[in-house]
Amino acid sequence: MNARGIVVATMLLLAAFAASRGAAAGQQPAPAAVPDLSGGWVRVDEGSGSFDGTVEKHPPAALTAAGRALRVQGDGRNVIPAGAGTGPANKAGQAYIVNTGGCTPEGTGGSAINHNSAAMFMLQSKDEVLMVREGPGGRRFFMDGRPHPDLSRFTPSLYGHSTGRYAGKTLVVETVGLTVGNVPGGGKRRPETRLTERFELSSDGKMLMITYTWTDPELYVEPHVYQILFERLPEDSYALETWCDSSDPLQTQSIVPPEQVQ
Amino acid sequence: MRPLAAAILLAVSVFASAVSLTAQGASPDISGYWELPLDGKFVPPAKLSPTVTPAMLAAEAAKREKAIRWCNWVGMPTTMDVGRPLNIRQGAREVVIVAESPVTPVRHLYLNRKTHIDKEIFDPSTSGDSIARWEGDTLVVDTTGFDPTKGITVIPGGGFRTAETRLVERFRLLKGGDILSVRVTWMDPSVFQTPHTYEFRYQRAEREYGARPYELCNPFDPERTAFLEPSK
Numbered sequence: 001m002n003a004r005g006i007v008v009a010t011m012l013l014l015a016a017f018a019a020s021r022g023a024a025a026g027q028q029p030a031p032a033a034v035p036d037l038s039g040g041w042v043r044v045d046e047g048s049g050s051f052d053g054t055v056e057k058h059p060p061a062a063l064t065a066a067g068r069a070l071r072v073q074g075d076g077r078n079v080i081p082a083g084a085g086t087g088p089a090n091k092a093g094q095a096y097i098v099n100t101g102g103c104t105p106e107g108t109g110g111s112a113i114n115h116n117s118a119a120m121f122m123l124q125s126k127d128e129v130l131m132v133r134e135g136p137g138g139r140r141f142f143m144d145g146r147p148h149p150d151l152s153r154f155t156p157s158l159y160g161h162s163t164g165r166y167a168g169k170t171l172v173v174e175t176v177g178l179t180v181g182n183v184p185g186g187g188k189r190r191p192e193t194r195l196t197e198r199f200e201l202s203s204d205g206k207m208l209m210i211t212y213t214w215t216d217p218e219l220y221v222e223p224h225v226y227q228i229l230f231e232r233l234p235e236d237s238y239a240l241e242t243w244c245d246s247s248d249p250l251q252t253q254s255i256v257p258p259e260q261v262q
Numbered sequence: 263m264r265p266l267a268a269a270i271l272l273a274v275s276v277f278a279s280a281v282s283l284t285a286q287g288a289s290p291d292i293s294g295y296w297e298l299p300l301d302g303k304f305v306p307p308a309k310l311s312p313t314v315t316p317a318m319l320a321a322e323a324a325k326r327e328k329a330i331r332w333c334n335w336v337g338m339p340t341t342m343d344v345g346r347p348l349n350i351r352q353g354a355r356e357v358v359i360v361a362e363s364p365v366t367p368v369r370h371l372y373l374n375r376k377t378h379i380d381k382e383i384f385d386p387s388t389s390g391d392s393i394a395r396w397e398g399d400t401l402v403v404d405t406t407g408f409d410p411t412k413g414i415t416v417i418p419g420g421g422f423r424t425a426e427t428r429l430v431e432r433f434r435l436l437k438g439g440d441i442l443s444v445r446v447t448w449m450d451p452s453v454f455q456t457p458h459t460y461e462f463r464y465q466r467a468e469r470e471y472g473a474r475p476y477e478l479c480n481p482f483d484p485e486r487t488a489f490l491e492p493s494k
Contacts, residue, residue, distance in 0.1 A: 125351045132368045157475035241387035246481040247332040
């Protein structure tokens, strides 16, 4: 083979390489415009010293009379005696179990809607985006264009039903079908309440801002909007596995509420 | 001759790279919802080591009862067989497996590293530390770092996981992508005489499938307690 032949052979191989890469790319499209959200993220404390302090910086929710009257009943496991008000009302003298919340995925932050200090991990696939925490369960954002289900035939859940789409470089997720509960900033939610989340990356891809908008004319005078900032974890980071054991006496201590001064 | 040899080497090198990258880019996509039918399990009995005593097996069975009673995270191997579809999502960095259960931690199979987290750093868990790689059309997942004290430790076919157990799973699509075969091999000389291998074959759920809400596990539910502990 002379030098020209070698050049031709090399060009043919390069052409085959390019074609094969194109075929592979066709099988698993990765549009360049889609923001790369995959990986680990941890919530940033924006200078308040605590996550409660961060929440206090959120604009307070403007609730309607119906919103203020909506009673949020906990299920008795993740009782927080003061502050969050997620637990059932306990009568004075009636002992109840305080669970740290770590033993059930619905504990504070477990739903990946009201985030705590545990990391969350995102994975983008063609039909679905996953958002999982460091325990069981996780949120699924259906990206295949399916509509929300008829809520009259949908069982409300911790995660609700979420659909997503990319609007430019922003992932926009809409969720309905959540169980009745509290929302940061003094808000409330019910299955009919619509949560819109906008996921926006910083220009260097290291920070993620999620803008939450809760919309429900029955509960809110105006949409309740706030933001939470996340920092990308290093590439070699990995998900931990939270652990708590409800049979551990330290996790199931009884609390007996004292009589309250009226 | 030297330029000619160099050119041939270059051409071969480019071709090899092309083949290698194409193989990577063309890795099958196992993303989807997968359910394990009754006839999808081929589980032979494990050949246990003579050092495994009935008392040890009874202790592992007791751990199982306790984990179920108290809604503990159960982890591997139970995560792969909870009676409802698995949601498997494949990305460039990792493959994630989410089971429809309130007690199965999410599995992360990392494609972006070749070695396990240092034992000095990694906190043993019910799911362990999983690293994954593609071998042709097969996703090979290697897991170590199990916590022998947590979750359901018993293994289908017999035996149990310990802190020294190594698990290798081989995921492969069959029947044009309608079936996902997972060939599972447990290795631990303190438990098994020979590596214990079984196979699960999952069926792909319909495209429109959406994970159903599940009943949350409440360890303090008196009716549930009476069912699981009828003697009390």
